[in-house]
Amino acid sequence: MPRTLITSAIPYINGIKHLGNLIGSQLPADLYARYARARGHEVMFICATDEHGTPAELAAAKAGKPVADYCAEMWQVQKDLADGFRLSFDHFGRSSSPQNHRLTQHFAGRLAEAGLIDERSSRQVYSNADGRFLPDRYIEGTCPNCGFEDARGDQCDNCTKQLDPTDLINPRSTISGSTDLEVRETKHLYLKQSQLKDKLDAWIDSQDGWPVLTTSIAKKWLHDGDGLQDRGITRDLDWGIPVKKGDADWPGMEGKVFYVWFDAPIEYIAGTAEWAEAQGKAEADWRRWWRTDEGAEDVRYVQFMGKDNVPFHTLSFPATLLGSGEPWKTVDYLKSFNYLNYDGGQFSTSRGRGVFMDQALEILPADYWRWWLLSHVPESSDTEFTWTAFQTDVNKDLADVLGNFVSRVTKFCRAKFGEVVPEGGNWGAQEEALIKTLTGRLDTYQLHMDAIEIRKAAGELRAIWVAGNEYLQEAAPWSTFKTDPARAAGQIRLALNLIRLYAVLSAPFIPDAARAMLSALGTEDDAWPEDVRVALAVLPAGHGFTVPDVLFAKITDDQREDWAERFAGTRA
């Protein structure tokens, strides 16, 4: 049995994500996980929340809560929304878990032993009032260059000159507004990525068939300018994973934590360890997914992420894994996405522009969003979400082509034969032609899904739905029924089986509707078709069914206008 490890980029903890974030990693990852399971793979699908760092601390402070409490609450919120979208994670973890603490410290220790970590001193701004060091963007002051009063610590937005926080005149903390700041000497750990440059370069060259987007971004970081730079992996914060060398203390690093980008990808591994604990499994049960010396040599590991995350997954995280000198599983295929734009502009979390995950589920069932987003996933370039396109596409594809097919077949059968699969009639040329068409299209569909060519797969699935309508149109059971009822019965028996086949093939995209279809047909048989001819005979004559409710109600013009207005501006 093939084994597939799937991870989705982990969403940051502060706040609810918008649809652009969803389609950029979690949703396509879920599609692939569902498909792989349906094809009989043993799948481990991991996601988590990314909880450390200054933004989380500030969001918690704003909410008036301890950061740990805030993160726990927001984790639950994100977990519920993931469930709402039917994201089928085997585990949805937290980067703040004990497992991640241990693993992160372990990796740091291994890297130190390998001579890949440097201690370097730097001068940074400390705020006495806030009791903390301030990252560049949390310091503002007057620009020494142009006199602009709200220049940030890293750059003046007025004259665009790059700044060092210590250059600012009358600097102040943007957290508290305090001007009681001083410059302190502080030591930090740096991961010597530059020493791993050739190894990473060779590793990327050894990958076959990665999307151009992925490799071009990685190559640029490797070769641009002075090449891959060393990166600081620690911070002067309270909230995070304490700096340790494995189990041992790290002299000089007391009170410091690892920087969020260092521990976040390690959470993929830790999340699998969390899964094992939650399932009451042994250590070996998760290690067989991640250690090539403990059973992971036959695992295929696929990552999903937006293009902004590519450098971390092609360089930083592999640097951690390869640099450890241990046989950890590295990614085999990295699927990256462009951005989804909203109605002529960007989705914006800060301005509340666009549709957020909670709002989306308030107005429509998950399947509507899943279908539209997946069939328009920004694979080769940025894509545009517009309400009119959403309305016409969803109405056409889901309501008219698929939903109405189910409706017309089941209702016709009920009217002429009752709610039971009718008996009689044999397959003729039309049926043979349909089987031939479907066999070819199924083959293509699988090819696209295997290659994670999502838009093409969606197009093929839609064509499979259309083939059913074409068949009905040609077979015209409403017509044959008048002259040859047995023939009509045979046609409808085939059409009812077609509904079951559609449920199975569509389930990765629209799991709820798929379940509703199977349920209406009174069957649990959701086996992936090995042979179309056989699959179209699963429901035998005499098998009872019920006419389901409308699968997909259409989106009305009023709804569309209402939503377009509601989500255009600021989030309530």
Add this chain to the structure above:
RNA sequence: GGCGGUAUAGCUCAGUUGGUUAGAGCAGAGGAAUCAUAAUCCUUGUGUCCGGGGUUCGAGUCCCUGUACCGCCA
């Protein structure tokens, strides 16, 4: 300022390593059917493939250049 991406039918997008009359879905037009969520099916595209150069027997597809939009970085 540096870097990257994108510019293809009214709209959203496909177009493998350059090769014959540039495609799909939607929208539009015409027709068929009437089982169905007024849902389906068939037919229908005279597009300067952003502009300008160049390489080539041949370029949407490669090179140079200009323009527009969008990101990323410091």
